[in-house]
Amino acid sequence: MSALSGLTAAVEFTSVGNPVLNISIFGGFVAVTLIVVLRASRNNKTAADYYAAGRSFTGPQNGTAIAGDYLSAASFLGICGAIAINGADGFLYSIGFLVAWLVALLFVAELMRNTGKFTMADVLSFRLKQRPVRLAAAATTLAVCFFYLLAQMAGAGGLVSLLLGIDEKIGQSIVVAVVGVLMIIYVLIGGMKGTTWVQIIKAGLLIAGAFIMTIWVLTLHGFNFSALLGAAAERGGDALLNPGLQYGLSGISRLDFISLALALVFGTAGLPHVLMRFYTVPTAREARRSVVWAIWLIGVFYLFTLVLGYGAAALIGKEKILAAPGGVNSAAPLLAFELRGPVLLGLISAVAFATILAVVAGLTITAATSFAHDVYASVIKKGKAAPNTEVKVVRITVVVIGVFAIVGGIRVQGQNVAFLVALAFAVAASANLPTILYSLYWKRFTTRGAPWSIYGGLGSAIFLIAFSPVVSGGPTSMVQGVDFHWFDLSNPGIVSIPLGFILGWLGTITSKTLENPAIAAEMEVRSLTGYGAEEASDH
């Protein structure tokens, strides 16, 4: 019975949802953002303009852009679906993703802004030897961006089958290519300024869309959250309300949850595309205001998704969601359709695409900047590259990364690569955060400690994931038919994060060369007071 109703639901959904309407709403978003990007690009002259938007955004603007950069399709569609299916355990993601921002606010944002120029490596190499440290920092930046980018592109392919009713591989590949080409255009023309505006517009649409749906769901339940939970429990069973449905099954799954939570909480403040956003504001005070705005926007958004997730559980039901094309990810679009028919579904679909587009644009500019600024200008040209060639190199890199993302996104279609987002967070937490904290707060930290920590954290996270159930040996593994897994957790953070910290400490205490204490003192003053920090360009 339930399988039958699920099947009819799927058919009904793809035939009633109007692909032409969805595409035209998304086309409208693309047209508006392209105009904004073109206008924003007129002032892109220097490297500081292209990489850091001339450091001219205000705290509230940058905070909104951070929310736009951070709230990926995974956190909108994924969390709504996770709450609709797994109830209280789905909410745990929201908590982790939000609480993590305290690390960024209290320890990282302001000091990063004062110390660095364009990239994470600027901070790490401030008082350490340039080449080895920049090379290591660029390696993890590119790795994190690549994993995250691939997950987003794969998500774009999956989203079309759900929202546009395109199931053929060729149709999905075309959509991935369109997303990739649009991303290249935005980043190439608009630089950081254009990318930031795309993220601001997208954050506004996403939060407004979620807000409208939240109000509708609450209206249906008399603005009583307890009544909504009751309706969800009536349809999906009491287990939806009780914690432990997903992670409470065994000791291993509990440990896996702790490992995931560690990666989320320590990874956010080490995500290179988030760190780079701190350079787009004129002062450390504005960087602080950005994080405050981001925390409020992200927190309120996750409260909306809590209502939407339980709303989907109450109004649609678990079986119907799992049977729809796109599975778990279809909870929010199905709910939109249930509430107000094809128009709201079209709006929410367009917002989901806009979300992917804005996130991949942010990732691409971060990866390209890291390559041009850290690898090309500092390592290959040894700091003697003319400023104009650096901007030229960054543009070429954008195209190369874009093509890689399109090809990769098409190749991974139909494979289960959802673990890549968790891997990106794990690498950011194990390789980036330890070195950032050490170089900002530990004067004894040496040039040997940084690469040890970075390569150790990066390598161990990837190594453990490769031998975990997400890659082989599980029912939903990426590789089917062979089983070479021996690491039982799907999240490597609980091992790789401590390892990253320990290796950074070990590399430092075993190295005999000491770093120049005068530069350490200068860095301390600069990071805490902003004396000598990069200033905003005036136009």
Place this chain on the structure above:
Amino acid sequence: MSTRVFGFITIGLLLGLAQFITTFAITTWYVSHANRKVDPLADEIRSDFAAGAHTDGQTQDERGAQR
């Protein structure tokens, strides 16, 4: 964790929501502390440096070029 406090609201859910509230509270507290206490100190030190009280006449960028 699954104990109902009132209606269909469980302890687990309330603890989760409490983490939202503490996050917002810590944010607000930190910002007011930084604005009131830390920023004036930082401004003072920065203007001292700008007036030449502690400079050794060389910035990190210049030293970096020599290395």
